[in-house]
Amino acid sequence: MPTLYIDDKPHTVGDGLNLLEACLSLGFNVPYFCWHPALGSVGACRQCAVKSFQNEQDKRGRIVMACMTAASEGTRISLDDPEVKSFRAGVIEWLMTSHPHDCPVCDEGGECHLQDMTVMCGHNYRDYRFPKRTHRNQNLGPFINHEMNRCIQCYRCVRYYRDYAGGRDFDAQGSNSRVYFGRHQDGALESEFSGNLVEVCPTGVFTDKTQKSHYTRRWDLQTAPSICVHCGAGCNITPGERYGTLRRIRNRYNGEVNGYFLCDRGRYGYEFVNGGHRARVAMRRAEPGSLVPTAKPLALPRIGSLLAGGARCIGIGSPRASLESNYALRKLVGAENFFAGVTAAHQSLTELTVHLLERGPAQTPSMREMAQADAVLVLGEDLTNTAPRIALALRQSVLNAPMKAAASMGIPDWNDGALRVVLQDQKGPFFIAAPDATRLDDIATETFRAAPDDIARLGFSVAHLLDPKAPEVPGLDENTRQLADRIAKTLAAAERPLVVSGPSLGSASVLSAAAAVANALSTETRRAGLSLTAPECNTLGAGLLGGGTLEEAERALSEGGAELVIILENDLYRRADHVFVDKLLGAAKQVILIDHTLNRTASHADYFLPAATFAEGDGTLVNSEGRGQRCIQVFMPTGDVQESWRWLRDLGAAAGKWPQTEWENIDVIVADIAAAFPMLKGVRDAAPLASFRIAGFKIPRQSHRYSGRTAMRAKMDVSEPGIPTDPDSPLTFSMEGFAGPAPASLASFFWAPGWNSVQSINKFQEEIGGALMGGDPGVRLIAPELEPGRAEYPGAIPEAFAPRPGKWMVVPMYHIHGSDEMSMLSAAVAERAPAPHIALSPEDAQLLGLGEGEMAELNIDGEILVLQVAVHAALPKGVAGLPAGLPGMEPVEIPAWGAVARRVGS
């Protein structure tokens, strides 16, 4: 812990920092542009200049760049020295000579790092009176708006897009005063993480295009801490609302989870909240297939009397509904009548995931820990498409092994410029076994393309090589054995090896094999990590609550005498084929659906109760790390919309099961959950209690600059409505409340005097890039039971994959834009999704006489799909890929054998 002297005062700072990080961590304001906590230093912009002195006697000093200078013991610097201050003012004055000063029409205005730094340096008047260079902007696709004139050449965008995110369709173009950041030609940015440019660029060059279509200034947004609902990674987000519609999603820093970045699905998938598919009032069925609005006070007693009538009622939960809502449904219908909302195949994979994580001994890492791994094995997942943010974290891990060598040359880890020069293309060990090419292949040491069973066999053989107690794989071919040997040796030599897998291939063997490898690495310590992805935002939460399968639900209705079914936030037509779902719904006398979006299931509902989306209500989600995290309500919905758990509370009360006062706020139902499920005890700590106050005040959701409060509703009513009560959180729907900085876990937005941009997060971290003050939010619910060395190796080793003549092993393929139900209701995301297709290897396509784009017929168990052919060079022979979850494609239970043929008549 070195001591620095800043303007002659001693300060102790963390080890291994540069002066900029050190000063910011101490709370000083030092301006900067090119440095970014996740990207490190390159010393390009010269904005972070400080005066450095050799010793106490040195009165002259010299100007150094804070971001390029180590904060070592005894360093003496001045931030206030007049010469260095005028140097910094000069730097920004130069930068501004080519900046258009168009803040009033710039989407970045009001949350712009360039504005903040300009003010910080005191460059208040501009003297430059000459023409400025201008650029042509590019159409970069549906996510990002491009306005190059605003560029100050800090190079953060290329460093993020290329070096950090691995994108290659974007680069710095031109030279000197004409330098340009863009693509070779107009076109959508290919990276799945392009949206982060909006936050990485310190100016308004890259701004959120979806927000532009319903633009609102940052200070006019109502915001609250929330969690992304578009996959199981559980990234933290800050959604912003104005006039009852969601205007945008911003990253919300959580040091253990998503850090500074989101994926594009998470950032741009939000429009379903505003979409035309929403229903905001209670409805009942008038005639088949048509729902008509009904008054809530009428609907509730009617459903209540159905429930109280003695007929058996079952509940179908959902991995996309909160823990509270699933629990409330389970409580209402009883554990024996509660079904988890997915088919047996999916439910068993979730149960297996939970089991493997609970047993251990390998531990599941957070995303921060994943980025620190020094050897990685990915088994069966195309992570960029199944758990995108995890893929971005893993991309950073390949720097760790070569960085150790760089450290021995005296290059600190923050010196990005020097590191990239020394490392060149060196990458640490990273193995990927998957049926098809993945978007992480470019960092892979070796890839292995095979059918799911062979992927599992590779995993099991690695485990056996690591720990002879793990079963041996019979009949392994020589190539696979040698690869297994290389993987095993590499993982064994690593300090922090990591195995990542998941249920996306629908293979229990792959999951078990991944756990076997991680457990075989944990014979002495828990150094190995095991991360298993989760397909939906609360897959793990729902998995921890348990429940029957959809098939069992169907039997309960058709054979078990159940007459009523309550379906919770679940479009069953996405879960199983329509014949099965028709049968299930047809067997129910009354179908009650609680959801926020009108879907195919809704057209069979007798009652539809409008649920809150994540932005309109409170609920807890459990991510793939087993971390319970709270979505705090962002804004008050209109109509009857309320959280599903409140609907279920109301239904229970209407049926006389409990008093109207049941679950008066989220803390009460969370306490119930904790009491009913010992495993979920920790969930009480997922967020502060609703009763939390600072000096007696609630925390405002609106900034102190929120404008138009008295005018925004004036066309309807001149009197200002009262502030809606929020029983569930310490936040208030107001600009009034505690005026000081709120605790980081509750701050509805990050802001500090002089820091209006996203970089205000500096003021809320214990150390720059470290944990949020008071700890990163969320609570880990799962800890492995087994001690190291006690590994169990469950799961049978499958037979080697044997192609069958005339048949193909059809495996699901996930798409970041396409496979998620809700984000596909956002036009921008839908625009980036693929069309329905079947992926075939070049050999198989040739065998079938099918070319790219031609029509094929796929027959799985009599279910026939007509699809365009996409030839995938990496697919092994005998394996075909089918996009998972694409709208317009009937769900089929895969992996399964299917027959492919040229479509008759084409």
Place this chain on the structure above:
Amino acid sequence: MLTTETKNEILAELAHSETNRMACIESLKIAQRQSGWVSDEELCEVAQLLGLTPDEVDGVATFYNLIRRRPVGRHVILLCASVSCWVMGYAALRAGLAQTLGVEPGQTTPDGRFTVLENQCLGACDHAPVLMIDNDLYRDVDAEKLGDILARYA
């Protein structure tokens, strides 16, 4: 379009480069020999040969002023505009070129014979002002010598 010969030359260049990025500048120079500049189509071909993206190759191509991304005439005149030449009579040379050819730097004569470009330093300051036509360097040039020099290029 790149000819087979050009492509082979690029591949030969690639073969003895440590990384494909290293072969980028030289490949662009090879490609440029065909017609004096590199078209979008040719740039994409270079990218494909090198296993780089067009965005990456264009980043290199647009960084170097001697790689041209727009059509040029049969002969390219590089007029030195750096300090020494500026002091020693660059303005008169520029005016002379404008008068003789009727074009300013950045333009091509209507008959496609010459393109005039400015260049920062041709490395012959001791003989300023200088200009370069194709691969020939002319030192101590003045407006009077221009006519003779230009006449050598058809």
